[in-house]
Amino acid sequence: MDIQTIKERIAVVESKREYLLSLLEQPNLGTLRVDVNQALEEMDDLIDEFRRTFPQTESN
Numbered sequence: 001m002d003i004q005t006i007k008e009r010i011a012v013v014e015s016k017r018e019y020l021l022s023l024l025e026q027p028n029l030g031t032l033r034v035d036v037n038q039a040l041e042e043m044d045d046l047i048d049e050f051r052r053t054f055p056q057t058e059s060n
């Protein structure tokens with residue numbers, strides 16, 4: 001897998017993150033809130049790891 005493909009996939013993950021954040025604003029989420037929070041934490045970890053691994057691509 002080349003760096004461009006990885007960058008594109010990370011961009012998709014980041015766009016999904018925004019959707020999960022909007023879900024947290026829903027008052028009727030109930031116990032799913034735990035799962036959404038967990039997904040956000042894992043996405044943040046993935047994005048952070050990507051940025052540590054490829055620091056030069058952060059601004060692209």
